[in-house]
Amino acid sequence: MNDTTSDIYTVRSLRADEWPAVKELRLAALQDPVAPIAFLETYDNAVSQPDSFWEERAARAAEGATSGVQQFVAERADGTWVGSVTVLLEEAGTSDWAGFPVERRQGHLVGVFVRPEARGSGVAKELFDASVEWAWGQGAERIRLIVHQDNPRAQGFYRKVGFVPSGVVVPLPQAPGEAELEFVLERS
Numbered sequence: 001m002n003d004t005t006s007d008i009y010t011v012r013s014l015r016a017d018e019w020p021a022v023k024e025l026r027l028a029a030l031q032d033p034v035a036p037i038a039f040l041e042t043y044d045n046a047v048s049q050p051d052s053f054w055e056e057r058a059a060r061a062a063e064g065a066t067s068g069v070q071q072f073v074a075e076r077a078d079g080t081w082v083g084s085v086t087v088l089l090e091e092a093g094t095s096d097w098a099g100f101p102v103e104r105r106q107g108h109l110v111g112v113f114v115r116p117e118a119r120g121s122g123v124a125k126e127l128f129d130a131s132v133e134w135a136w137g138q139g140a141e142r143i144r145l146i147v148h149q150d151n152p153r154a155q156g157f158y159r160k161v162g163f164v165p166s167g168v169v170v171p172l173p174q175a176p177g178e179a180e181l182e183f184v185l186e187r188s
Contacts, residue, residue, distance in 0.1 A: 013063035107135030
């Protein structure tokens with residue numbers, strides 16, 4: 001298990017039976033003011049999903065799952081989840097969600113969220129550290145993420161933890177004139 005502990009939070013892989021907490025945290029994330037540019041999912045769509053959707057989502061990204069997906073959570077001592085990030089493994093020779101070719105095995109960080117009251121505490125860095133460690137352990141040659149061009153707060157954090165723009169721009173068909181930028185962390 002990838003567990004890291006600070007004085008305030010424990011960062012760990014989620015367990016499949018924790019789907020209610022997965023659902024609660026995702027719905028909170030989708031109500032954040034930057035949600036429209038941070039996530040490809042809407043609150044209205046997510047809240048309408050049946051429990052089976054959340055059960056499957058948690059099982060697919062849980063510790064020990066063989067799906068090539070791992071979700072990490074930051075949890076307070078009282079059990080409250082304050083943040084999360086999910087790592088998707090992308091295989092060379094496939095195409096990603098936007099139709100771009102995947103040239104080598106890589107980790108793709110998605111669903112990054114930290115509750116407002118925990119921002120600035122270092123928990124996001126701990127989540128990223130655990131995610132990066134897991135991806136390297138799975139044989140990833142690089143790790144990437146996609147961030148909206150109009151999300152400077154997130155871009156600043158990603159730079160701070162070592163990610164750099166790759167130059168890849170992903171147009172958003174659902175929002176003409178808007179784009180997302182790929183940031184990468186190369187294995188050293």
